[in-house]
Amino acid sequence: MNILVTGILLSGTYALIALGLTMQYGVARIMNLGNGETLVAACFVAFWLYTGLAINPLIGLVIIAPAAFVINWGIYAVALRPLVNRAKNRGQLEVDSILATFGLLFLLQGLMIVGFGGEYHSYTFLAERFEIFGNSYGLNRVVAFAAAVLIFVALWLFLYRTRQGTALRAVAVDPDAANLVAIDVARTAAFAFALGGALTACGGALLSTFYTFNASMGVVFTMKALIIVIMGGVGDVRGAVLAALILGVSETLVASLIDPGLTLAATYTLFILVLLFRPQGIFGRAPT
């Protein structure tokens, strides 16, 4: 039971890390390698708001999410739209966006190193005991998990119950066909990229409540997010959440029952199994 709860709490973190990339890669088709840096930047902003201005990180989300939305829209408009316009097909856009966001990665990392130095940062927020079924867990993790669930539900309602959300899904499935039914694909893609950035930033802000972070650890998060997004089926938020859950629980199982050294091996084994048997991901549609 302990293992299961720990695993589920961990999967909440993973889902937070991956939801943003699902939007950016799945809908906007931008393989954003700077995703992890966006996450870490949000950690720093949450840290700064909390230690400098005593703003609770949960309230900080109200500032961080819209700011990240606007900044990511800007990044898309300035740096990525030219790539989208000149790309002849999806493959070329992916390659170009990987190269462009690779640069973005270093730019963001450099800015953070200049701004905050390379030290480790952390702060204490809700680091209290929280009992579930007689075992204790960190309250900050439970709160982050609850927030992850809320964010997921809100995102799901938006995607599956609103016009704009349906448009986003349509673009994820087939941009050309979406264009034919009068969806402004360019605008929708920009919106998806900005939304992805905002989600990633929310993930970072929540993560910072229980994680020790420094300016150069973004790559770790990008890798995790990438695996989850591909496992779940590119562009499908349900798949991303399910993949996060599977990953979180199986990593905790392996760490508790076999050896913590094998969690990476477990991650990649699962990843390979999914690629072998469902290369399109758990919820992805087989290419026709």
Next chain:
Amino acid sequence: MLRRSFITLAASAAVLAGAGTSGFAQEETIKLGASAPKSGPLAGGAAMTHWPNIQLWMKEVNDAGGLKVGDKQMKIELVEYDDKTSGEEAIKNIQRLATVDEVDFLVAPYSTGLNIAAAPAIARYGYPQIATTAATDGVKEFAERWPNSFWMLGTSTQLANGIVDTISKMKEKGDIGNKVALVNVADAFGLELIGAAKPALEKAGFEIVYETSYPLGTQDLAPVISQAKAAAPDAFIAFSYPGDTFALTEQAQVQGFDVPVFYTGVGTAFPPFAKRFGDAANGIMGIGGINSSDENVKGYLDMHKADLGSDPDFWASATTYAGLQILGQAIEKAGSLDKAAVVEAIKTGTFDTVIGPVSMPNNVNEKVWTVGQWNNGVFEAVAAEGMPVAAEPAKKSGW
């Protein structure tokens, strides 16, 4: 057209004049090269321990007018590069520093791995290498292979024995039983220490009730703590790196893992650690430690705080500063910028540093603090080799 060529000409003349002056200025200054992480996994550690001390030492020396080399007073200027926590990058940087920047001396790289990776390159150019953040059992062989290298932080056996001796002492006093949970990060540092600690623990009659390793970069250590807790040990020993040190401690606190001895690795001695855990940090043991009641160390701590506005870490920071002091004093002793003469001066001299007098006839500093324990905001050494400790080890009571 004429005007444009005139401007070009004037500009080149200005550049030439500038180059000329800086060439002239070079004779009056000592060029110091530094290559260490500013990004990558060890950037956090280097930003805590390595870079601030270079800044601090240069400020102290330059404010005092510079180093006295022969009959000249020479200030120090720094050329610094990021090695991205990569051995190859470190070697490239050393080559660049030696051949392009033509620096007079080098600050040794940060961390065990990078010091070993760069050692052959540094030896090739004949620079003294005063490694202040490297702890390995290979120091004796390294000193033989690279006679220009000096190792100041002790061996992994010394560090592992430190904690084993500490808990043995506590066991004899009847403070704790003989059950130990042992955890390590699976990289060179963790493997070396676990390799040295295990036989020592068995020899001292301890029973290892839980043992595991985890890869570098793991942050979700809840399973490790819950399994360790289930094994009900008297002592929890983790040879960990900063990120995991914080994560393990937080998990232990959250899960109420009440253990009389809670020991973690690199990062425990960092001031942010005490800030992060507050009163709960009291009684936590970790690698390193210093003797803050020592006047020299105290002076160093005050100077660091006053000049840089932050506290140093309570382990390798002071050693890093001491390493630079040794370099400076050796240059003055040699009376020239000749590298071989300075290497010889380091080998034969005894140096007055913030960690006390240091001499390294065999290229190794054998006097080190090995275990520290947090006590109201100070990380006091409770175990050491060849020097006095600051306090006796005490049981940790609650979180």
